[in-house]
Amino acid sequence: MGKIRKTRTKRTVVVDNSDEEEELATDSKENAIQTIIDQLQAADVEEKYCGLQTFAIMIENSENIPQLLNCGLVKVAAPLLLDQASSVRNAAAGTLRNLSTVTMDTCDAMMEQDIMTPVVSYFHEHAESWVPDTNSKTKDEDIDTFIQIINLLLNLCESSDLAVKYLGQSRILDILPRYLDFGTFNADVVTAVLQCLFVVVEDNPAAMAKIISNAEKQLQALLGLEGEDPAIVLLKTLSAGVIINTCGGNITTLPTDVINRIMSILANTLSVDHRLICSQLSSTVPLRDELGKVEAPKGKAAQELESQIQAVLQMLNAQQSAIEIIANICSSEDADDKESSNSSDNDDADEELLENGVETHLAEDNLVTEVMEAFISLEMFDKVWGKTQLPASNVMLILKEYEASQLIHKRLLSLQTRALLCINNLISTLPIENLGGINGLYKIWVDTGKLAFKQDVESVHLSESATAVMRAALDKIKFRDNANSNVSSLFTDLALSDIEIMLTGIRECQVPEIRSNLIRMVGILASLLVNNLNDVTSSVICTITEFVLEQAHKENEVWVLAEAIDTLVDLYSEDETDGLAAKVKLVDKLAILAPILRNKARQQKRLPKEYKVLVSTASSNLPRFIKYKKGRISRL
Template identity: 70%
Template sequence: MGKIKKRKQNRRQNQDVEETIEEEIQIDTKENVIQTIIDQLQAVNVEEKYCGLQTLSMLIESPDNVEPVIKQGLIKMIAPLLLDTAGSVRNAASGSLRNLSVLKLDVCDALMEQDVMTSLVCYFHQFTETWTPESNSKTKDEEMDTFIQCVNLLLNLCESSDLAVKYLTDSRILDILPRYLDLATFGNDIVIAVMQCLFVVVEDNDVAIKKIQSSSEEYLKRFLLLENNEPSMFLLKTLAAGIAINICKGNIGSLPLDVMGQIMQILAKSLSLDHRLSCNQLSSSVPLQNRAGKVEAPKGKDAVDLQKRIKSVTHTLDAQQCAIEILANICSCDDDEESEGDLSSDSEENGDEELCTNGDSVHAEDKLPPEVLEAMISLGVFEKVWLKTSLPAENVMLILKEYEETLLIFKKLHNLQTRALLCVNNMLMTLPIDKLGGVNGVYKIWVDAGKLVFKQTSDNLNLLESATAVMRAALDKIKFRENGNTSDTSLFSDLALSDIEIMLMGIRECQVPEIRSNLIRMIGILALLLVNSLNDTTTTVICAITEFILEQAHKENEVWVLAEAIDTLVDLYSEDETDGIAAKVKLVDKLAILAPILKNKARQQRKLPKEYKVLVSTASSNLPRFIKYKKARISNL
């Protein structure tokens, strides 16, 4: 059955255990290894249980092994070990479950289905209500690590599951966690872990807001006023700012002016830290592979120094991601008063139904509180966020990726880049164009985002989606400027068909509906901007874009992306100057063919998110009217 040898638990011998485990995993079958783990987890002996958990941790490092681990019900066996009498077993169990929870959302679903939350809640109730780390305790570091892992596990589950949030609010955990905000007693690592968890769980959670507001207000005020400029303190201050905003349900304008000013200063200072320089400096300390392809880990003082550098960079990146998420929410243009009612099939089919338009709604640029807008502009917040869309140099990224201890930093850098682009998308919609460098500044953002999308081969779909969203928002911003009637749109007048072809190829090859939708809308806005400078070249480009969108519409399987394509064409050709081009490409006849296709797909795909239903309803309503209107105009040519 591939039994693992028993070994005593000191540091050198644990290393021997790991080496032995690694060798046996390589030579044994996956089924035998999993059965061995099951036998060990069910053993009475502490060493057996610990060894089984260690083997599991190594096994799940390969994504291919996660599904069989879940199917064999190992999670049900591990979760109760959070309550084991042996601290080493609790520590190993918390680490294994936390590592599983960061893999992907459906793994978190499996953790919930196999009842991790019951044991996790019991852990907090049983071990943390009165625990305080003792400086002379041999198990202090292990107990602290177990607590941090359990808090991180709780955070990950609450991020992915409403049921986990319900477990949390029904338990005493929210009464327990605030006692761990005492920096002098519990230290940076524990306080940061708890603050990261609270930042997530108080969002849109009335019960959590009430408890944390009453128990933690003094701690939050203290953290906001911290003057220490260490990265860990920047992270604490930024988390405190985020929790303060979440407690007032995202309405930063409801905070006192001095607190609002403090928060904006904190966000700007966190983003002012040079993450690329920090990563460059770290990479120079990372050990490289020798000629044999192996990496020799540093020892002694060098090892301690490297760990300090890694932790410092991690705190910097976490603080900046937190700041960016806060700013993205502040600049979010979601309309909370939008009707929540489902759109019936009748409304989708009725051409005379009232259109789902913004009407006289407030422009996104007018939604920010004036004090927040002024702070963003004076502190150069947009420029700071934009800098986070750039990764460190390629050689630095490679060094960070190849060394196991810095692989997480490599991943965090990519996450930061993606979140920064999403924040830029929101800020483009919210900030006045003259505060973004004018049309020329926004055009440069469009070009730079395009380089991320089209000038590299990337399998990072999150990056591509966020970058295409920025491209779309940038062109939307330019179009919004005096309704697009500005001489600055001559920036696009030199675009040739060869330039457009790169974008069209990207859409043809794209397998992700969200990215396709962004790109289709983006090239439609580009064509609309070219309408303001019609000549032989721009007319050729507009015709090519039109033919391409029509071609894509016929091939599109997702009804909401089809609706986006149709809505894009309606926007483009609603301009009277386009009548001649519409006649040239036979637009009316081709749209008439698409109308019943849209109608049928809308019937077949009823279960859509609300925003997609609105899009489909709008396109379905607008299309018949537009065909009638454009047909009349073309007949008068």
């Protein structure tokens, strides 16, 4: 599959050798893998090093990875993290770390091949008292090995609960705090450890307790570092994130002066113009000549360019971390509120919440006063929104084409996606007046739509995060100013041609999360037209209704089906829609969907908690809604 048959110029008879060539290719790969295994198990240092280099090269082609894993190469290579030769340890650490970045499934396969035993042993044997020796010839190599293994540990823990369990049973969390001493270890080492702690401490009470006990002073010292150098900015930002995670995301448990300092650090980090620094970098990056070749700089120029690239990467990493911290602050407060409400009957609470179409409790009430005031006074929303905008297309192209700056190109795309996810949380959390009111939210919806539906969008993650923002903006518009004439006027001229791109997006979308966002979005748009019914708006509402019903019948994911049904129930909950409901035969069509929803719910029981709630709510509300609407339509 995907194989290209080579032209044989010296033969006049065409013969199909595809099976033979495929067999040869497979045999050749198996031979190469066996050679690697033999080299890794050799006694000679050069043999082991050569085997690890070949292993690393094969990883670069993702098609090789399943076979590499199936042959048990991780189990053979992992013990080399403890090899006596510094060069072998370094090569093993770099190769295994690169492998752990492929997918979560790859990390799971590495766990099955006992990757954690040598990783834990490395920290116990090599890191408990290690300090870089300035006189050692392998100092830089040893530092790089430590950083690579820290990153390997981070990736494994991010993908596997079992890795987190291994971590908790080891002494690693007692060892790592010593590497937060910025006077003894360089910025790269301290940064790597902070990045790891930022991940492993989150939602991990045992890890929180150890870091509070062993690293509180070091974290406070890092938080108070002076200077605006990108490396310092990154250290302060990560320290803020670790401190927040050590208190379970509940920032209110921290002293007020610490909260204020953290908020100031996040704001300062996001104040740096990422588009400007990337544009400045692109002007120093060498360009391709007419033959497509790039002449890399040499000597001092090469060192200056490498330093500039490193500084930009550090700043982008700091900004992404700041955005993730802000998003977590919003969501953790929201989660606390949800947990406290679980003790009451959810159905009754929902009815009370939306009684007479007005919310009695606003989402922004979940954020504590100190944090809310900081978000508003420091203009945090605007700063995060700025990170959703990429540098100019020519700058992006230059950064993408030059090998040394390709990682910056990837970081920019990741920063944009994370910023959108954070905006989604901020929209739900901040008061509507601090988002520019109804008109400001409408502009956010339009501008984000340009990102979500642009022709050259390649990232599924971008589409998902952008449609989530659009949905959140419309939700805010609908539920904060329901039946407001100003809202209705924004959408009065909405025609089918305006939403056709969204309908097309739903039809063609292969990602359930995006389909769900788009279905809910068109449903909200239709509901905003209910307050201004005329021939045009009625036609739009009916078309949207029939479209959502059609998609519901095609939907395989039960939670997306539930989203579609819930969308229709919300849309037609208003009594003004009785005539439209009769016109599209809504009750009969929903009655057909009811047993389909029940069957899929029985078949797809293993769902995340929020999806289970959605399915349960839709299953419970649908029969009652059908009965209610049927009675009203019968009286028309």
